[in-house]
Amino acid sequence: LAKTTQPISMDSYEGQEVNITCSHNNIATNDYITWYQQFPSQGPRFIIQGYKTKVTNEVASLFIPADRKSSTLSLPRVSLSDTAVYYCLVEGPNQGGKLIFGQGTELSVKP
Amino acid sequence: DARVTQTPRDKVTEMGQEVTMRCQPILGHNTVFWYRQTMMQGLELLAYFRNRAPLDDSGMPKDRFSAEMPDATLATLKIQPSEPRDSAVYFCASGLVSGTSYNYGYTFGSGTRLTVV
Numbered sequence: 001l002a003k004t005t006q007p008i009s010m011d012s013y014e015g016q017e018v019n020i021t022c023s024h025n026n027i028a029t030n031d032y033i034t035w036y037q038q039f040p041s042q043g044p045r046f047i048i049q050g051y052k053t054k055v056t057n058e059v060a061s062l063f064i065p066a067d068r069k070s071s072t073l074s075l076p077r078v079s080l081s082d083t084a085v086y087y088c089l090v091e092g093p094n095q096g097g098k099l100i101f102g103q104g105t106e107l108s109v110k111p
Numbered sequence: 112d113a114r115v116t117q118t119p120r121d122k123v124t125e126m127g128q129e130v131t132m133r134c135q136p137i138l139g140h141n142t143v144f145w146y147r148q149t150m151m152q153g154l155e156l157l158a159y160f161r162n163r164a165p166l167d168d169s170g171m172p173k174d175r176f177s178a179e180m181p182d183a184t185l186a187t188l189k190i191q192p193s194e195p196r197d198s199a200v201y202f203c204a205s206g207l208v209s210g211t212s213y214n215y216g217y218t219f220g221s222g223t224r225l226t227v228v
Contacts, residue, residue: 043202043219101154
């Protein structure tokens with residue numbers, strides 16, 4: 001199974017852009033990268049998913065380099081409500097269809 | 112928005128009692144996961160189903176836990192007998208997987224907070 005590594009915690013201020021990088025060195029050809037967000041007392045929420053290059057939606061952007069051994073979640077102009085834990089996952093048939101969560105990155109946004 | 116419904120929201124029970132948690136996946140979704148979350152262990156995958164068939168329950172303590180999908184609209188997780196160390200938040204998630212294509216994300220329920228005293 002592909003293992004992901006991301007920073008345990010990050011601090012930011014309102015209005016800043018936040019980039020959270022995840023490494024997944026043993027990602028397989030058919031795997032793709034997914035990010036989830038979790039607020040206290042809630043279940044994780046799907047944010048964004050990608051295979052390569054760049055994906056953007058109304059919430060975030062996901063940058064994946066050509067070797068796909070890492071990915072970066074970019075949150076533009078964060079607000080206090082973006083304070084949450086962010087999880088990077090590798091999904092796909094090579095993972096047995098499982099959705100395995102690592103420790104995540106606890107993002108704290110300060111005023 | 113469609114949502115995954117979990118019941119009960121909170122459950123306090125005495126050690127040794129049976130606990131049943133229920134999950135109603137989103138209509139049309141064919142994949143269901145059960146997770147347990149604690150501060151110490153984070154999100155642990157307990158079991159998952161595809162088209163109601165159990166695909167993996169290796170994360171589940173077999174002697175006391177069981178997971179089933181009696182029909183496409185209901186998934187259950189049972190603990191018998193319950194122990195204090197089972198105290199955690201249990202999440203259910205559902206999604207649609209078609210072949211090897213993207214699933215476009217899973218939707219999680221709000222969880223069942225279980226306290227075993």
